[in-house]
Amino acid sequence: MRLYNTLTRKVEKVKPLQQPKxxxxxxxxxxYDYAHIGHWFNYVRMDTLIRVLKANQLQPEWVVNITDVGHLVSDADEGEDKLEKGAKREGKTAWEIAKFYTNDFLEGMKLLNISHPDNMPRATEHITEQIELIKRLDKKGYTYIIDDGVYYDTSKFEAYSDFAQLDLEEQQAVMRVARNPQKRQPADFALWKFSPKDAKRDMEWDSPWGKGFPGWHIECSAMSMKYLGPTIDIHSGGIDHVPVHHTNEIAQSEAATGQRFANYWLHSNHVMVEGQKISKSLGNSIRLKEIIDKGFSPEVVRLHILESHYRSQSQFSWSSLEASKNRLQDLRALASLRWQPRKVSHDYGTGALEDVPAELLNIMSEDLNTPQALAFLSRVSTQLLAVHIEGDMVDHFEAMIRGIDDLLGLKLSDIKDISEEQKKLIGKRDEAREKQDWEQSDKIRDELASQGVGLQDHPHGVIWFPL
Ligand SMILES: [Zn+2]
Structure with a gap:
């Protein structure tokens, strides 16, 4: 399997340190708030990575952290802690905010059929590990203390600008205006922030440097190392993390251990909503619930996400979601073929059925090419529409559908047969159509639709499927 590695800017073969792990x-x-559609693009894509690794007989150990403290409103370590901001907004404590939105996130993951990670550690439950890591950096001379916290001195880490190919001089010029004047370099970042003297925080801890809370970046280094070791195979996240968050994770981790932090870095590109960047002020940070409330199933959302490549800038729009809905119906019609007689039966060997998930995996193993995988599946669907799935083909067909589900997570295996009553109605509609009684045929179609059964008329007969 091959992936585009941000570290080398190349598509590379994945060679895990301890294969098959x-x-x-x-x-x-x-x-601190609801996840929006841009976030869900990212997590569905990362779930796709996990699914493709598994299908390649590898054993991924997947950690996704929960940031419940220390992520400040500004990337320059300034402004409020997002959790405390959320608490003020809702008149709750930061702890209540964290609990509520963590649960909401977990629910969203379940709806979108995102595999459950092996571990979802919370930053607030790993304060000791973060303090220990800062102590190591302190001992090695990478830190300094100013009025508002303990900072990492980026000038001490020679390779600091390599990962994001940063132009530090340019950054210096841009950030000079807003920078904290006590920081030695604009890129220096907080490892530990002190609690404000004039206000009480909901979340704060004692440390060797004073009461306060950890910076955002240190949590990922501390938890990644704790659960997965000093060097991991794949580190992933949104592309906006490259210049600051991931650059800082590398700087602090590699300074502390003297080892490479991650061998492959995978980044999910930006998502635009109706052609615009997602932002609170534009009011376009659409929630999953809003989409579902408009009548789109979570599987439609998932399919829509898979329609774009993770490395391309993607577009979310209501009209394209409508197109994904139609595409999902085609796939559901395909999965329903196992129960319906076709008038014409073309040859489609059982071996060919087994080849479908294998070919799908081949395509997706090349840098998670989901758009190409879906295009392949559309071609397969068209061919299979003319095939009568019968006898020992049924088992192979079902195995094929399961194989598709393992990779795409669209729950096609869950589709159930319709009732005998509904099948009789379809028979009556066929009769009406033969008599060219279009009024009656439309009436029956509407009746079935109201019962959640969709129909597609093909040259080889009608195909029904659960909507
Ligand atoms: Zn992180």
Whole structure:
């Protein structure tokens, strides 16, 4: 299997350190508000990575953290802690906010059929590990203390600008205006922030440097190392993490251990909503619930996400979601073929059925090419529409559908047969159509639709499927 590695800017063969085990860390949600559609693109894509690893007989160990403290509103370590901000907004404590939005996130994961990670550690439950890591950096001379916290001195880490190919001089010029004047370099970042003297925080802990809370970046290094070791195989997250969060994770982790932090870095590209960047102020940070409330199933959302490649800038729009809905119906019609007689039966060997998931895996193993995988599946669907699935083909057909589900997570195996009553109605509609009684045929179609049964008329007969 091959992936585009941000570290080398190349598509590379994945060689895990301890095959068949593959360690994967994904930067998780900051639980101060609802996840929006852009976040879900990221997590469905990372789930696809896990599914493709598994299908390649590898054993991924997947950690997704929960950021429930320390992520500040500004990337420059300034502004409020997002959790405390959320608490003020809702008149709750930061702890209540974290709990509520963590649960909401977990529910969203379940709805979108995202595999459950092996571990979802919370930053607030790993304060000791974070303090220990800062102590190691302190001992090695990478830190300094200013009024508001303990900072990492990026000038001490020679390779700091390599990962994101940063132009530090340019950054210096841009950030000079807003920078904290006590910071030695604009890129220096907080490892530990002190609690404000004039206000009480909901979340704060004692440390060797004073009462406060950890910076955002240190949690990922500390938890990745704790659960997966000093060097992991794949680290992933949104592309916006490259210049700051992931650059800082590498700097602090590699300074502490003297070892490579992650061998492969996988980044999910930006998502635009109706052609615009997602932002609170534009009011386009669409929630999963809003989409479902408009009549789109979570599987439609998932399929829509799979329709774009994770490395391309993707578009979310209501009209394209409508197109995904139609595409999902085609796939559901395909999965329903096992129960319906076809008038014409073309040859389609059982071996060919087994080849479908294998070919799908081949395509997806090349840098998770989901759009090409779906195009392949559309071609297969068209061919299979003319095939009568009978006898020993049924088992092979069902295995094929399961194989497709393992990779795409669209729950096609869950589709159930319709009732005998509904089948009789379809028979009556066929009769009406033969008599060219279109009024009656439409009436029956509407009746079936109201019962959740969709119909597609093909040259080889009608195909029904659960909507
Ligand atoms: Zn992270």
């Amino acid at each position: 593959v360690t994967v860390y994904t930067c998780g949600p900051t639980v």
